[in-house]
Amino acid sequence: MPELPEVETVVRTLAPALSGAAILSVPHARADMVEPLGHDLAASLKGRRIASVTRRAKRIVFTLDSAERFFVHLGMTGQLTLEPTDGPRKKHTHLVVDIAGGRQLRLVDPRRFGAIVWLGKADHANVGPEPLSLLPEQLAKILGRTKRAVKTALLDQTLLAGVGNIYADEALHAAGIDPRRPGNSLSTAEAGRLNRALKTVLRNAIRAGGSSIRDYVDANGKRGDFQARHRVYDREGKPCHKCRGKIIRIVLGGRSTHYCADCQS
DNA sequence: AGGTTGACCTGGACGC
């Protein structure tokens, strides 16, 4: 579900409420969703304060007053919300953190593709640069090193962090680039266009509060609006907004891929 | 070694 704009929206709705807040206890943490396996999350969090809530890639990062960190990854169906302590607990609630002031931070994730990862003082591993602060020559270099389809390369989190299936398709459409093109076949100008398109699409999506296809909500339970402005994602058979061409759907690297047969080739 | 495929899960939409 959640890509960079959705995760960023969750962070922005959580941070004001949680910065400086005290963690009272951890009444529930599903053991098989905590990494490293067997780590005692409750013991690590109890009595600490949350210094900040930030985003890195698709990860919601909590920094404690001890300078230790953990992050929540939402997988496909994760929802991280703030609820009143006495509010009803939804099915598939896998993490509950008691916060001072009668609030609970809760993770609901039916498919359980998400995770709660204790970092301690270690750094994030295996995540590429952030697309919102990427220079055009950096993107050109990243793509120039692979002959995989450019769409597939954009999804590789070790190359670029935070872009997922929706925004890869949307950015390639905005840049007018065929998603099947080998990464190393893009010209410098095309890489530059793609770099700009990624930033524009991601920023607009953040401004709209993300895309809610089915599950995604922010920390207050509110859905995003960006799905109404998708140009290609989930628009198979519909007309292209740019050229009236037909949006087609193919499978690339095992992922559903949408593009305009006319203005992206 | 780079690149592709299936597995991990639940639930909603669809067809019969």
Place this chain on the structure above:
DNA sequence: TGCGTCCAGGTCAACC
């Protein structure tokens, strides 16, 4: 109504 099939904002490990 009730099955069975397919699909989904992500990421790994296991394979060619």
